[in-house]
């Protein structure tokens with residue numbers, strides 16, 4: 001099938017959607033970058049000012065109040081900038097989520113029926129929900145935070161370098177180990193958490209499974225076996241939890257000890273009498289305080305970096321899956337006008353799903369105003385003929401035309417006024433009774449809605465509802481027969497030229513069937529009607545046997 005992407009200039013990859021969101025929210029994007037940079041810059045100064053204050057105090061000089069105010073002011077400002085960054089990132093993340101979900105939905109509506117047929121509903125849902133969430137996390141707790149943390153580490157290192165070169169060297173040597181240790185702990189914790197979740201879901205699934213098969217379990221005496229399996233799942237969960245707890249427990253103490261060791265090493269060197277060592281490690285009391293402050297500040301971005309890498313990895317997998325979804329074949333339509341009349345022609349049509357042929361070299365014609373019934377065994381392909389008439393599929397060979405136009409090329413807008421399709425059962429849309437009939441098509445007027453309901457004999461029942469046509473629809477407001485009448489009203493409202501009726505009385509009792517058939521007779525007048533029926537005697541007009 002032809003790839004007709006970029007209809008209406010729609011985005012076809014996550015990168016394009018993100019770029020578009022950034023471009024259309026330039027102010028927001030600029031505010032985020034500013035907050036990130038400001039938070040880094042303002043967090044660098046307080047330890048330096050504190051160092052200055054302590055140096056002044058140890059030298060016996062008066063403490064400058066301006067410096068104290070600046071110290072607290074900058075701490076407050078850093079907090080404010082970090083809060084602003086988080087808030088703005090959350091807003092930005094929501095914009096991304098919105099844009100991605102809209103892009104996915106837009107794509108979804110343009111996919112071919114063939115393509116949709118092959119999709120697992122659960123997999124499609126997870127593109128919209130889980131994968132979009134991971135891409136949102138890419139921004140809220142992924143690359144931007146990573147950028148902020150890397151900048152923070154570099155800027156702290158730079159400040160330490162100017163204050164105490166020896167300490168900067170110690171930290172540079174230590175950082176790879178620190179990073180490796182953090183990643184090691186995080187990876188192990190993650191795999192333990194996944195194992196735990198798997199064990200918990202197995203254990204919780206085991207109870208209903210046992211209940212479901214309780215007779216078989218008792219009859220075959222498998223109680224002990226079921227109990228042992230449950231025990232195994234629970235033990236598996238415990239083992240995983242213990243592993244998580246172990247890593248959780250050791251991480252903080254190791255970091256604290258490392259922190260203390262670095263400070264102790266630097267203090268020992270700075271207290272040494274050797275002039276060579278002192279060129280690298282020598283410092284005043286104020287600098288010592290500032291440096292200690294910086295050391296503890298450097299550990300937290302390293303820890304965050306590990307989590308951010310994890311977030312980015314899973315987000316990239318989500319990006320790949322969404323990109324695959326967006327790259328699927330779309331319905332390729334020729335630029336055609338709406339057909340003039342409802343003459344249906346199948347010319348030597350061959351069609352099948354996958355490799356199985358349903359129609360072979362099949363031809364027939366229905367003329368304007370004709371009433372035709374398709375009859376044939378189950379699975380012969382009657383509903384498939386409707387799908388081809390509605391243009392949901394293209395024939396593999398031959399052609400299906402309505403009024404001379406290939407059915408698959410008929411513009412969507414023209415379809416409502418061309419086809420009225422009634423199925424075996426009614427599919428309710430969320431909304432009022434009127435919405436059921438219009439299907440939110442604003443071109444269908446209230447007058448047409450009322451006429452359609454009157455024609456099917458449903459108007460009185462609708463008017464007796466609390467809010468008439470504006471009553472919110474719930475499953476219990478109509479009987480099964482009334483739902484089917486509503487279905488006919490829905491099909492008739494836009495006054496279509498061609499009515500397609502698929503076994504519409506299949507689920508009804510004899511009395512209701514009579515009501516529905518007489519409503520249908522009124523609706524069918526002066527229209528071309530093609531119906532599917534197993535019971536040929538209940539149908540009217542020319543009969544075409546399929547298969």
Ligand SMILES: Nc1ncnc2c1ncn2[C@@H]1O[C@H](COP(=O)(O)OP(=O)(O)OP(=O)(O)O)[C@@H](O)[C@H]1O
Pocket residue numbers: 117353354358376377378379380381382383384385
């Ligand atoms: N979307 C689909 N994907 C794959 N196979 C399909 C699909 N829809 C229908 N089929 C298969 O095509 C064949 C014809 O189906 P169709 O629904 O057109 O038959 P039918 O004559 O309307 O049957 P019934 O009278 O039972 O409604 C069946 O074997 C069915 O399993």
